[in-house]
Every structure is written in structure tokens, then in C-alpha cells.
Amino acid sequence: MQQAIQNEEQEYNPIISEHLVGEIQGTQPGPTVIAVAGIHGNEPTGVRAVVEVLELLKPIKEHIHGRFIGLKGNIPALEKNVRFIDEDMNRLWITSVLDKIRRTPFDEFQSRERKQIKELLRILDPLVYTDEEVIYIDLHTFSATGSMFSIIPHEERHVELLSQLKIPLVFGIQHTLIGTSMDYAEDAGHIGFAFETGSHGTEEAELNAVAGMMMLLVSCGLIPARHVHHFADYHTYLMNKVEGFPHKVEFVYKHVIEEGDEFIMNPNFRNFDNVEKGDWLATDRHGKIEAQADGYILMPLYQVQGTDGFFIVRDCE
Ligand SMILES: [Zn+2]
Known part of the structure; x- marks a missing residue:
């Protein structure tokens, strides 16, 4: 019989879920970065970007401080390439609604999105309700054209970290979008933001998402810049992309x-x-x-x- 390998210091529990795109556990302590893509099912670009980031991180795993986890959000809507099926999944992350979802048995959901959230919370709750540093990225694309941007709270901790990504920061919108999943991460005391990476389904939106996430992973200390292949290229790429747009x-x-x-x-x-x-x-x-x-x-x-x-x-x- 094979003996389970246990590392008492790190207490590492692998995630088993169809929502898991992939995860990379570093060998040294550091933040947990969670990227959730496809909470809107017509935005699969983020899922592809997460796959790419995981591929980029794999060969440099031994230099990683912390953990990177990629999740996909609305699986039935992604399969149909629609924003949502029964309800907008990014307007339901309200404390009272989430509590109701946690208490509802899986076979009693009328709304497919609520069931998706319950599945995600099984992964997210144990990660988010800890004293450890968590950074939560909610990846999106938009139906218009024009520059990428991120939606963040106007709060020093967020601004300090996310201004390093170089992309335009938009404050105050999260108050008009009630129940986004970034609220959930922030309510738990963590850094949470939405990254709107580009137009739906475009290669540019995917490149932007990968470059932005790599910048973030370096900025938050998950991976030292010197170990990221062509790191300077991501920096230059992002600087070029946002030139002329407000900060x-x-x-x-x-x-x-x-x-x-x-x-x-x-x-x-x-x-x-x-x-x-x-x-x-x-x-x-x-x-x-x-x-x-x-x-x-x-x-x-x-x-x-x-x-x-x-x-x-x-x-x-
Ligand atoms: Zn979206």
C-alpha cells in the first residue's frame, strides 16, 4: 500500500473539483493568489489565460513563494457561451445570499448559478477564511473595444499593489455593482479586484490577462522577476498597451x-x-x-x- 506523503509544515490539501483549472504550490511560504475566470460564461478568454499562466509557472515552481490557484466560474454558461443561464453569477456574492447558498442542499437549487457558487465556495471558503494573505483576481472581458482596466476599491493597500500593473485603475464602480465576487474576497479582509482584460474572445484580451497576471505575481512577491522568462517584455507590453489612457x-x-x-x-x-x-x-x-x-x-x-x-x-x- 502506498503511503500518503505528508508535509506537516505546509498542510497542503489538493483541490478536487471540476472548477479547478490548475494550481501550483510553491516550495516557500507566500501569498495565495486565486484567479477566477469565466464567472460570465461568454468570457472564456480568462480561462485560457489562466491555463497559460499555469504553464508559465510550472517550470519555475521551485522559486514560487506561496500558491497560485486558477478556477473557472460558471461551467454550464461557459459550455453554452452565454453570460449566464438563470441569474448573473457576478451579482450574487452578497453575505446573506451566500449564507443561504451555503445552507441550501445541492439538489434543491432552482438557479444553476447559485449551484455553481456553492461549488466554488467549497474551494474558496477554506482558502479565504484564514489569516493568510490572499489576493483574489476576478477575470473578465467586455463587449466594447478599447483599453483594459481594473476595478478596485479606492483604498491604499489595493492601490499600492495594483498600480504596479500599470493598467488604468477604476475606483467606485464596485459600489454600483452589488454582489460581485471581489466583494466576497474583500469582505474577508483580502485584496480583491476585477480585471477587465479586453474585448470578448480576442487574442489581445488573452495576452493582456497573461501579462497583467504575471506582473501581479511578481508585484505581490509570489515569484521573483528574475525567474520569470522575458519578464521585461511583459512590462514593456503593458506600458505600450496603456499609453495615453488615464492611470x-x-x-x-x-x-x-x-x-x-x-x-x-x-x-x-x-x-x-x-x-x-x-x-x-x-x-x-x-x-x-x-x-x-x-x-x-x-x-x-x-x-x-x-x-x-x-x-x-x-x-x-
Ligand atoms: Zn464579465
Whole structure:
């Protein structure tokens, strides 16, 4: 009989779940970085990026401090390539809802997304409810075109780490998106952020996600830069990609789409395009929708599913 290998110091429990894309346990202590991709099923690019990061980390495993875990979110929606099936899975991570999900038996869920969350919580809860340092990345893509960005709380610890990624930081949006999974990580006292890496299904969004994650893994101390092949290239790549875009912006306005609105965004808006108050941005069955403030447009909606029509953000210090 084979004897189980036990390392008393590290108490390492491998994850067994169809949500696991892969995990790499380093040989030295350090942070746990969790990347969740495909919480929206029409955004499989993040899953591919996570696979790539795992491949990049494998050969340098002995230099890793901590652990990298890649998870996929909404498996039934990923299989159908739709944002969600019954409910938006990234609007349900509210403490009271999560508690209800934890207490509901697996065969009693009406909503497939809630069942997916229960499966994920089985992995996440033991990782997140510890004293250890956890960094949680929620990977997304968008239906518009234009620059990648990350949505983070306007809080020193987050800004200090995530400004090292070079990509534009967007503050305040998370208050208008109730129940995202980054809230769950933050409520548990960790760093959590959403990384919007590019347009749905594009190679660029995948490259951005890989480069951004590699920058993060170096910035948080999971892997020393000298052990990452071509690390300088990731840095240069990201600097080029975000050139000309603002570094830090804050939320000003969000257009909410309601059932039956027949919202249609005017064509050709890209993330961080300048808009002025009164600019005609979209139309619905009530008429013209105009910009309510000066600023940059963010995430103009060019897909059927979703209730956030567009955001307006402005420069901030
Ligand atoms: Zn998304």
C-alpha cells in the first residue's frame, strides 16, 4: 500500500473539483493568489489565460513563494457561451445570499448559478477564511473595444499593489455593482479586484490577462522577476498597451437598463473615449440617452445580456 506523503509544515490539501483549472504550490511560504475566470460564461478568454499562466509557472515552481490557484466560474454558461443561464453569477456574492447558498442542499437549487457558487465556495471558503494573505483576481472581458482596466476599491493597500500593473485603475464602480465576487474576497479582509482584460474572445484580451497576471505575481512577491522568462517584455507590453489612457479614474455615472427598455448603444464607443455632458450615447424605447456628465465612457454595452448600459468615469488623484 502506498503511503500518503505528508508535509506537516505546509498542510497542503489538493483541490478536487471540476472548477479547478490548475494550481501550483510553491516550495516557500507566500501569498495565495486565486484567479477566477469565466464567472460570465461568454468570457472564456480568462480561462485560457489562466491555463497559460499555469504553464508559465510550472517550470519555475521551485522559486514560487506561496500558491497560485486558477478556477473557472460558471461551467454550464461557459459550455453554452452565454453570460449566464438563470441569474448573473457576478451579482450574487452578497453575505446573506451566500449564507443561504451555503445552507441550501445541492439538489434543491432552482438557479444553476447559485449551484455553481456553492461549488466554488467549497474551494474558496477554506482558502479565504484564514489569516493568510490572499489576493483574489476576478477575470473578465467586455463587449466594447478599447483599453483594459481594473476595478478596485479606492483604498491604499489595493492601490499600492495594483498600480504596479500599470493598467488604468477604476475606483467606485464596485459600489454600483452589488454582489460581485471581489466583494466576497474583500469582505474577508483580502485584496480583491476585477480585471477587465479586453474585448470578448480576442487574442489581445488573452495576452493582456497573461501579462497583467504575471506582473501581479511578481508585484505581490509570489515569484521573483528574475525567474520569470522575458519578464521585461511583459512590462514593456503593458506600458505600450496603456499609453495615453488615464492611470486612475473614479465613478461618476452608470446607465441602468431595465426590462423591456430596448437599449441600443450608439456604435463605435471605446473604453476611455471622451464624452461631454449632453452627448448622445444610446437610445431606448423612451428616446435618446445623453451623457449626464463630462468624462470618459467605460464599458458601453454591445451585447444583449447585461443591465449596465455604460459608465462614465473621470480622472482622479
Ligand atoms: Zn464579465
